[in-house]
Amino acid sequence: MSVHVEERSPRTAVAVVDGRLDLLTASDVKRQLQEAVASGLHRLVVDLHGVPFIDSSGLGALIGALKATRVAGGDLRIARPGEQVRYVLEISMLDRVLVCHPTVEEALARYE
Amino acid sequence: MLATNESRTLPARPEALEALHEMLDRFWSAVESARGGPVSPNPRHGLAIAAAEVAANIIRYAQADSFEFSLTLHGNTVEARFIDAGVPFLGVADGHLDPELLAEGGMGLALAKRGLDSFGYQRLANQTNCWTLVLLLPVPT
Numbered sequence: 001m002s003v004h005v006e007e008r009s010p011r012t013a014v015a016v017v018d019g020r021l022d023l024l025t026a027s028d029v030k031r032q033l034q035e036a037v038a039s040g041l042h043r044l045v046v047d048l049h050g051v052p053f054i055d056s057s058g059l060g061a062l063i064g065a066l067k068a069t070r071v072a073g074g075d076l077r078i079a080r081p082g083e084q085v086r087y088v089l090e091i092s093m094l095d096r097v098l099v100c101h102p103t104v105e106e107a108l109a110r111y112e
Numbered sequence: 113m114l115a116t117n118e119s120r121t122l123p124a125r126p127e128a129l130e131a132l133h134e135m136l137d138r139f140w141s142a143v144e145s146a147r148g149g150p151v152s153p154n155p156r157h158g159l160a161i162a163a164a165e166v167a168a169n170i171i172r173y174a175q176a177d178s179f180e181f182s183l184t185l186h187g188n189t190v191e192a193r194f195i196d197a198g199v200p201f202l203g204v205a206d207g208h209l210d211p212e213l214l215a216e217g218g219m220g221l222a223l224a225k226r227g228l229d230s231f232g233y234q235r236l237a238n239q240t241n242c243w244t245l246v247l248l249l250p251v252p253t
Contacts, residue, residue: 084161
């Protein structure tokens with residue numbers, strides 16, 4: 001699993017996550033996303049194209065990061081979720097708060 | 113050879129999740145071969161998330177050294193079973209999902225139930241925990 005955070009503007013970044021986002025990896029992903037927020041990147045787009053599987057621990061990591069962005073006056077949006085990620089967001093009803101976009105560019109555009 | 117019934121004993125550690133996903137992939141290949149066609153994605157996703165959540169629950173809370181994970185196809189019914197010799201499960205297997213709460217935890221078993229046709233836990237007389245996950249597949253056309 002890896003997380004690569006790419007700054008796109010002074011307050012906005014794209015975090016590209018690769019690998020399963022589950023019990024084994026969620027705490028590390030959460031820590032890296034929260035470090036990005038703490039460094040001033042309050043508007044995050046999390047690109048999940050490279051995530052083949054997410055579980056409740058992974059959802060918890062995203063929710064934790066979402067709350068951190070909101071406390072800092074920003075937001076977190078999901079880009080390019082795969083089929084399994086979309087399925088889990090739907091059955092958990094978390095697609096209501098973790099808003100998904102088909103492309104990174106579309107997610108970024110919502111911050112403009 | 114692909115088998116529509118498979119059982120393995122896995123360590124009750126997070127590393128076991130890799131083996132669990134590999135078992136599921138092999139099992140679905142065998143099921144598709146036996147049924148003569150692909151299984152649609154949602155039943156596969158439903159079983160995968162349920163199995164991962166139950167395994168995570170055992171790893172986190174059962175205080176067991178290992179657990180047995182088995183997968184079986186009977187007709188159009190898939191049954192997954194977890195057995196461990198850990199402490200009894202005392203939580204609520206009928207959890208609630210409320211996205212507005214923005215909860216970071218406590219949703220695993222509620223999520224597990226969502227994609228299954230039946231989900232149950234029993235503390236057996238031999239002092240083991242048994243989780244049974246059942247999925248009914250559509251009849252092949």
